[in-house]
Amino acid sequence: MIPFKIYLDERELPDKWLNIKGFMKDKPAPLIRPTDGKPCTLGDLTPVFCDALAAQELDGTSKYIEIPKPINDFYKLFRPSPLVRAYGLERALDTPAEIYYKFEGNNTSGSHKLNSAAAQAYYAKAQGLDAVTTETGAGQWGTALAMAGAYFGVGVNVFMVKVSYEQKPFRRNVMEVYGASVTPSPSEKTAAGRSILAAHPNTDGSLGCAISEAVEAATTDRSGKTRYVLGSVLDQVVLHQSVIGLETKTALDKYGIKPDVIIGCAGGGSNLGGLIAPFVAEKLEGKSDVRLVAVEPASCPSLTKGEYRYDYCDTAKITPLAKMYTLGCDFIPSASHAGGLRYHGMSPVLSKLYHDKYIEARSYTQTQVFAAAVEFAKIEGTLPAPESAHAIKGAIDIALDCKKSGEKKVIVFGLTGTGYFDMKAYGEFMNGSMKDSAYSAN
């Protein structure tokens, strides 16, 4: 019998990340410079990113990249993550399908974000840097980076969107326990922040503004010993997140289980890209016809309603342009949207795979997603993050398809994290005040 949870032995953990681009014959279009539209070079990226990370960003050929031992030692504090057989959910749905989920929430950051934070903090330290800067909205990425910075001994300066800074003081407290410096954005610390404050003194802040401040703080630091880091979207982040998929594949192989469908939520795309990495590699090599499903919010549907074109990665238009599915870099999801996954674009690697039909996509409204989350919590015990619950909803629907067709498929989905800091949204769902909003370009 398959156990409730498959935990790998530490000796079975991956010692290399998998670089999806290395398996693609038809590569994603390169990042281009906003100044002249030419492909970004290493020299364009290293003033902003750590050298090793910039090199990973541009590496389109390596199939695997070795995980440095200190990163793997840190991973061992919170990895392997369990691959859970959802016996209870299968029974409740009365489906012939087998359902598994890879659960990434068993660490203090509460999500998979720590997989990439570990790598980025390590490379910063290895390069002799003093500090890294970043932005955070709800705070999961900032928390993950603070934890990794504390472990590797590199400073972490977080620009936190002002409204979150004020409404989520506990998230900030967690980052500060790990020694990070947290600044509400917009701030007086940067020219970008000062200019926004001058124009809008009472602004709540935005992720776009926080990105601008974090990039400026890194690139204008006179010591030259600070770089900017980012928690999703970029190819380097998808690369680091491949540990999720590699562990999943090893665990499935160990029990001779062949997945038919793999499902992940998709915001910037790093979790989904990481989860599917080894499976899409086989598909690209013609060795597998596994279905790969991205699930996104109906009110921020970059894959299902966006255009595939070059766009800025940020709202402030200071970053390079990436070819991706995008709702436009000015897009802001409806204020009534509580369920995370608010990014206007999608990982360039995933965008290309979607465009080439290796991946399919679907979207759900947030009340559909929260209903699935509550059902899941009662049956399987874990209270999921609203982001993760998109994948739960997708898995439930596909398992119900199997019930209709009588097919005994193997469904695997990514449960990226826990919802302990999302209780305001859960409270709104439970008391019936949560609203759905249709997508409209803005």
Add this chain to the structure above:
Amino acid sequence: MIPFKIYLDERELPDKWLNIKGFMKDKPAPLIRPTDGKPCTLGDLTPVFCDALAAQELDGTSKYIEIPKPINDFYKLFRPSPLVRAYGLERALDTPAEIYYKFEGNNTSGSHKLNSAAAQAYYAKAQGLDAVTTETGAGQWGTALAMAGAYFGVGVNVFMVKVSYEQKPFRRNVMEVYGASVTPSPSEKTAAGRSILAAHPNTDGSLGCAISEAVEAATTDRSGKTRYVLGSVLDQVVLHQSVIGLETKTALDKYGIKPDVIIGCAGGGSNLGGLIAPFVAEKLEGKSDVRLVAVEPASCPSLTKGEYRYDYCDTAKITPLAKMYTLGCDFIPSASHAGGLRYHGMSPVLSKLYHDKYIEARSYTQTQVFAAAVEFAKIEGTLPAPESAHAIKGAIDIALDCKKSGEKKVIVFGLTGTGYFDMKAYGEFMNGSMKDSAYSAN
């Protein structure tokens, strides 16, 4: 090499709980009735507690009690918990000691409380009851019971101390997601609540008052299909928590590791009792001389400053009396005490073991405890609950003793849970506003 984390195979999980009393030649004094001072009988307890739980409460002879399969299936959703080798902490302390901790926080309730909630909800359902009532202060126990109630299909009515209900709406939201009904206490639902409200309309509530309401709500329910359940102190709870110690022992035995010192935080005592269960059993049989250390807060020091005598289990003096170390059932810890473990008494089983010198005890101030918590979080990754951090502080001090003496001892401590809902206290510690208060009888 010992792995960073030892996870047992599901087939290695215990199928019996260990009943410490069964190994004691000199038994703890019995619970007595407040009316006539005679020992409580099964008939005294079953109107309040589920039949099977009342029987467990009075069972002083069985060494082991079988874990029903449905409970073990539920355990498999969040157990085994990992036994972690604290390599990072050992390195940071530069100690020759080996340090291990058993981590119980990887579930949505955030603590070990779910081990007993699972059992209590199961037995209620098996007896054909409709619902259970309980009280909760900070909310960990209430959350655990809500999760177990949802899983087994039994209603859960929680009386939550009013000040916590108002200040911690997110905790309440979690319980409601799992289908529990949460009432701020004092309430109009019970005679006890109405009488307190009449006398003190603006009261914040207290745990003592919430206990009175929960017991009254259970015993006056006309259907006869409701019972009261409790998250600590009682022998039945210590029994269920023995899964912690049994897993720990199996994991240590698997690698041939013999513990020299075992350390746990102690509030009501169920976590410590569960952790040490198989080890104290060996000690009682003269097969081991392992040191067993209880760590308690300096401002609520029931073992180190209390008296060993009969006392009420609750403030309202409606429960039976237990012979235990107690600060007096009227004792209320200083308002500046943020670190949990606020109970006036101590498990009768642990009290007897302490009185007979099988266990030792020590206490720390809360700033000492939070300093240890922050150090631990940065090194080992996990942000601990303040309660759990008492054990961390004890382990650090004993590891530093080993550094002085050069002894390569094996130290095991219990990390009972995570501190994600305790960030207010962490924030006070980080900004320097946390105060220590000496213990004074009140």
